[in-house]
Amino acid sequence: MTKKIAALLAALTLGSSMTAPVLAQQTAKTQASQSAEARADALVKAMTLEEKLQLVHGYFPPLAKPVPPIAMIPSAGHIPGIPRLGIPTLRESDASLGVANQIEQRKGDVATALPASIATAATFNPRLAFEGGAMIGAEARAKTFNVLLAGGVNLTRDPWNGRNFEYLGEDPLLAGVMVGEHIKGVQSNHIVSTIKHFALNSQETGRTVLDARIGTAQLRESDLLAFQLGIEAGQPASVMCAYNKVNGDYACENDWLLNKVLKQDWAYKGWVMSDWGAVHSTEKAAINGLDQDSGQELDDRMFFDTKFAEAVKAGRIPMSRLDDMVRRILFGVIDSGLMDNPVPESAQPIDYARHAEVAQRTAEEGIVLLKNEGNLLPLAKSAKKIVLIGAHADVGVLSGGGSSQVRSVGGAPVEIPLTKGAAASFARITWHASSPLKAIQALAPGASVTYVDGSDPKAAAAAAKGADVAVVFAWAWRTEAQDPESMALPENQDALIDAVAGANKKTLVVVEAGGPVLMPWVSRVPAILQAWYPGQRGGEAIANILFGDVDPSGRLPITFPVAVKQAPRPEPLGLAELRAAETRRDAGDKTVYGMSGGVAPFTVEYPEGADVGYRWYAARNQKPLFPFGYGLTYTSFRYANLKVSDGVRLTVEFDVTNSGKRVGADVPQLYVEAKSAAGTKAYRLAGFEKVRLQPGETRHVALTVDPRVIARFDNTAPGWIVDAGAYPLRVGHFAGDAALEGSARLDRMTAKP
Ligand code: BGC
Helix, strand or coil: CCHHHHHHHHHHHCHHHCCHHHHHHHHHHHHCCCCHHHHHHHHHHHCCHHHHHHHCECECCCCCCCCCCCCCCCCCEEECCEHHHCECCEEEEECCCCCCCHHHCCCCCCECCCCCHHHHHHCCCHHHHHHHHHHHHHHHHHCCCCEEECCECCCCCCCCCCCHHHCCCCCHHHHHHHHHHHHHHHHCCCCEEEEEEECCCCCCCCCCCCEEECCHHHHHHCHHHHHHHHHHHHCCCEEEECCCEECCEEHHHCHHHHHHHHHHHCCCCCEEEECCCCCCCCHHHHHCCCCEECCHHHCCCCCCCHHHHHHHHCCCCCHHHHHHHHHHHHHHHHHCCCCCCCCCCCCCCCCHHHHHHHHHHHHHHHCEEEEEHHHCCCCCCCCCEEEEECCCCCCCEECCECCCCCCECCCCCCEEECCCCCCCCCCEEEEECCCHHHHHHHHCCCCEEEEECCCCHHHHHHHHCCCCEEEEEEEECCECCECCCCCCCCCCHHHHHHHHHHHCCCEEEEEEECCCCCCCCCCCCCEEEECCCCCCCHHHHHHHHHCCCCCCCCCCCCCECCCHHHCCCCCCCCHHHHHHHHHHHHCCCCCCCCCCCCCCCCEEECCCCCCCCHHHHHHCCCCCCECCCCCECCCCEEEEEEEEECECCCEEEEEEEECCCCCEEECCEEEEEEECCCCCEEEEEEEECCEEECCCCEEEEEEECCHHHHCEEECCCCEEEECCEEEEEEEECCCCCCCEEEEEEECCEEECC
C-alpha cells in the first residue's frame, strides 16, 4: 500500500472528525485511482452506524414518509446519499424499454420507448441491445436517475406468461448475450443497472406467493445460465431478487441462490436489491444474502428499517454482515462509475430525435416475417387501394403494461384504464403515438389508404373487398402482474381476420403482441408479420418492412405453439387460488389486498428442468406452429463448407451466401446436441451471428462455443462437465433445421460453477 493510500485510509477511519466538504473532496480526488474494492472498503470504515443503516433500505416515493423530509422524484425508489463521503443519493427508475413513467406519475415527462425486450431479442443483434441500453442510460442520467431497474432475463418457460414481452426469450445463450450487452449499454453512462428477477419468476399469477420448484442442476443449465452469462458480460452493479420462492425459500432470503450461487460460485461483488415488496424477514433475509430492501413501504412490514437496526444492535445481524452489505452497494456505485460521475442536479435536454432512430432500428430488425405465400410482400408502392383494419392502426401501436411502461415522446393517443386484476393500480392499456396509417401513406403517396376499426367483422370485410391489399392489425395486450386468460386474440379478432380473409385474398396480418398468440387463421392468410410491441417508431418500422424499404431480419426468440396444450403448462398454475381470493374480495373480505392479493401459497413444478422452449418441443416430438429461431426474409441464404475444429475447444466455421436477388440479413444458428444433468439429450443453441449480405455475397462465419452452453451441471463435482465423446451438430435457419450437419469429438472439459 502506498503511503498516500495508507494516510487516506487512516483519515477515513477518523470518520466524522474531519469537516464534511474536505473529506468528500479528498475521497473523490485521491480515491479515483484505487480499485473499487479498496475504495468501498475505505468508505465503510469511515461510516457511522447510522450511515450504514441508511443505505440498506430504500423508500417507495408514492408511499414514503421519510424523516427528515427529503425531496424524492416520483419514481420506483429513493435511497438518500451521504454527502460528507460523496456517496450519491440513489434515484431508481424502471427502465427495461426506456425510462418508465407508469400511469404518468411524473406529469408530462416523456422518454424514448424502445420496442418490447422480446423484439430486441428477436433482432439477434447484440449491438442493438447495447445501443438500446446506452440510449436509455443517457436519458435516465439526463433526467437525474442513476439506478436503472432493467435487465429482465427470466427465460420464457410458458408462452402465456404475462411478462414475456419484458424478457429476452427462451434460450440461455441468446438471453444471456443480449442482456449482457443491454447492461453494458446502460452502464456506459456511468450509472447502475440491475439484472432481474433472480430467479425463476416465470409466471405472474401468484408471483408473490408461489414456490417454483426445479432441480438445482437443471436450473443452473437454464435460467441461471442466462443470468451467469449476462452478469459476466454486463457486470451489472446490482442484482434484483425475485418475488417468488425457489425450492422452498423466498428468492430474497434464499441462501442457496444468493450466497452460494451468486456470491460464492460466481464471485459477484455488487449488491442484491429486493424486488418491490419481496422482503419477508429481517435476520433471515440479511444473513441469507439480501443487501438492500427496495421500496420498503411495499413490504407487509418494514423489515430493513427500525427492525433491522435493532437486530444489528442486538447482534442478531453481525456488524460484519452489515459492513458487507454496505461494501457491496458502494462497490457497485463506484465500479459503475457513478461515484465519480454524479448525475446532474436537474433535468438536462435530450436529443429525442436521435434516440428515436435507435427505437426504429430495433423495431425494424426485431419484426419477424412468419409467412409470405406467393411473395405478397413486399408491397408495391404503386398500389392504389390499401385498407387497414383494427388495433388503432390509424393513430398508434400497442405497448405492454406494468412497471416497464414508458410515456413515450408523442404521448399516448389511446389509453384504457383497467377495472380489475392485479395490474389495475399501475397499468393502463397504452398505445404509443406512431401511426401505421400515416407511415404507410407516406411510402405510398399515390394510394388511397383508409382505416376501419375492426369492431364489426362484416363492415371490415366490406371495406377490404376490392382493395389491392387488406392489412389486419391484430393485438393482444400483456402486462406485468397478470397472465392472460387465454392465448387467443381477444375481442373476436379471429372472426375479424376470417371475415377479411374471406373478402380479400390479399389479406395480411400484423400481430402486435408480447409473445405468441393462437393463429387458427394461419392457413387462410398469405402473409403474417410478428411486430411484437414495436415501440414509439413501430408504425414507421412496420411500413418500411411492408414495402421492402427494410428487409425483415428478425428471428423468433421463443417457440410459437399450435395450441396451448403443446406448452409445458397449458395455463398458469394457481388460478384456483387466485379465483378464490377474488371471490373473497368481491364478498367484501378486507384481507384481500397487498402484494399477495390474498392468494394462498401454492407450488409450481418445472419438471421440464433445462429443456425449456424448443428443447421441450424436440423432446416430445411436437411440431410447433413456428419454431425458435424462425423468420423469413425477402431474399434467401445458403450455407456451405462446414468445418469443425474440436478437441479442447469447439469452433464451427461455414460460409453464408445471399442466394437471392435482394440485400438482406441472415442469422445462421449453430445447434449442438448435448446431454443435461437430468440425462436428456437436446440440440442447444451454441452460437449465432447476424450477417448482412448483398445479393451473391458470401461471408465466412466462425462460431466458438462457450463450453457451459453444451455442458451438464454436476452438483457433486461441483461444476460444469463436458463429457468426452462425439457431439452431433447442425447449422440451420431455426431450431430443428439441419442445413449443414456434422459432428465434433470433444475432450473432457470441466469448468467451475
Ligand atoms: C417489478 C420490478 C420493478 C419494480 C419497481 C416490481 O413490481 O417486478 O420489475 O423493477 O416493481 O417498479
